[in-house]
Amino acid sequence: MYKKFLTLLAAGAMGALMPSAAMADYPEKDIRVIVPWGAGGGTDGIVRKLTLIAEKNIGASMYVENIEGGISATGVSQVMNARPDGYTIGALTYDSVVTVPWQGLLPSYKMDKLKLIARVTSEPDAIIVGSDTPYETIDDLIAAAKEAPGTVKIGIQNIGSRLHLAILQLQDETGAEFKIIAYPGGAAPQKEAILNDEVDVVATSLGDFAPLLESGDVRGILEFSETTNPTFxxxxxxxxxxxxxxxxxxxxxxxxxxxxxEAVEALEHAYKEALESDEFQTWVASVGVTPDWLGTDEVTQWAEETSKALFNQMDMLVEEGVIKR
Structure with missing residues (x-):
């Protein structure tokens, strides 16, 4: 019996050590990186660039897959339900952390189903107008929206999203009234809308529209930030x-x-090296996005505090009848 007990004890110890031992050679196969928005948007571009550099650091192929739908919930849900072996990760944005949980769009969508690896960027939203519009400044735009309420068309990405909240707050602060039109699916549909003159204005980040800003097809007239954008x-x-x-x-x-x-640490290290690389720093300086690193030990608390503050803000807007849950 004593020998049997020792055998079982040894087997248990070996079993406990097996996950670490198995992860010693991580990664041993391709790593899937889910972007829960359409191809061509700002998030997609940044994730692809960072991942292309990170795969050189981690020593395995990393492939990006776009999975649209549900204001990012469809793609993020696939991450939540994937095998927790380090071979499926995803990119979260504001809507993934704030909008979807607050609206309760999917009962099974719970942030505690995720292990946050790192925050890599921060990106203020902005007001962007078509180059053929008469709006040279934010004052021009606000004046037009006051003079003819509900006629100036502004494209956002989703009803109830961060950008929707921003425009509602802009209206409240200035007394302007816009005709708000939603284009679900990220920045790509917004680009088509403003280029086709479906809308006069869009609310998104300058980074999302960097190519069109550089070509002169659109111009930025305001960024919702404290500090000047280093690119624009x-x-x-x-x-x-x-x-x-x-x-x-x-x-x-x-x-x-x-x-x-072990897998989380390897991924964190690979992306941190990618973020700090000359290649990424040179590239990101031209797209209007701010690298803003928070590692695994800090990012979870930051996400919880951020979402809690915004949940409270949106709950107040619901009580005031400004938005609906």
Whole structure:
């Protein structure tokens, strides 16, 4: 019996060590990186660029897959339900962390099903107008929206999203009234809408529209930030315009909850090296996005505090009848 007990004890110890031993050679196969938005948007571009560099650091192929739908919930749900082995991760944005949980769009969508790896960027939202519109400044736009309420068409990405909240707050602060039109699926549909003159204005980030800003097809007239954008430094900030509104998104990488620490650490290290590389820093300086690193030990608390503050803000707007849950 004693020998049997020792045998069982040894087997148990070996079983406990097997996950770590198995992860010693991580990664041994391709890593899937889910972007829960359509191809061609700002999030997609940033994730693809970072991942292309990160795969050189981690020593395995990393392929990006776009899975649209549900204001990012469809793609993020696939991450939540994936095998927690380090071979499926995803990119979260504001809507993934705030809008979807607050609206309760999917009962099975719970943030505790994820292990956050790192935040890699912060990106203020902005007001962008077509180059053929008469709006040279935010004051021009606000004046037009006051003079003819509900006629100036502004494209957002989703009803109830961060950008919707930003425009509602802009209306509240300035007394303007826009005709708000939703284009689900990220920045790509917004680009088509403004180029086809379906809308006069869009609310999104300058980084999302970097190619069109550089080509002169559109121009930025305001960024909801405190500091001047290092790339598009001619775009005034909300602070400079005397507005209180501040709003923006971010990109956070996450894995399914239960993913081994060894895999999370390897992914964190690979993306941190990618973010700090000369290649990425040179590239990102041209697209209007701010690298803003928070590692595994810090990003979860930051996400919880951010979502809690915004949940409270949106609950107040519901009580005031400004938005509906």
């Amino acid at each position: 430094n001619t775009v005034p900030t909300a602070k400079e315009a005397g507005l209180d509104l501040r709003m923006g998104s971010f990109i956070v990488f996450a894995a399914p909850a239960g993913t081994p620490d």
